[in-house]
Amino acid sequence: MDLRKATELVIQDTLENHQGGIAFEDLENMSAKERKELAVKLVNSDEFLERLTATLEDVINEYFEEFGEEYDIYG
Numbered sequence: 001m002d003l004r005k006a007t008e009l010v011i012q013d014t015l016e017n018h019q020g021g022i023a024f025e026d027l028e029n030m031s032a033k034e035r036k037e038l039a040v041k042l043v044n045s046d047e048f049l050e051r052l053t054a055t056l057e058d059v060i061n062e063y064f065e066e067f068g069e070e071y072d073i074y075g
Helices: 003-016 032-043 047-071
Strands: none
Touching: 003 032, 003 047, 032 047
16 A cells, blocks of 8 residues: 555544544535545645645654653653
8 A cells, every 4th residue: 555545544534533623624514425535635735745744743753752761762
């Protein structure tokens, strides 16, 4: 499975569970097909993937700054 397909599956799961606080889409009234189309549209956007990657890097770095000594990182 390629990275875009894997990311699409994660986004679909997030949308189905109404997580992530995505306020610009009406998730309550969105069908499963519409959620899948939104996920596909997002992962086909290089800008979205770049922003997602940057955000994930920030979250991981913050985690290791707080708990890095447990993994002998940032010690």
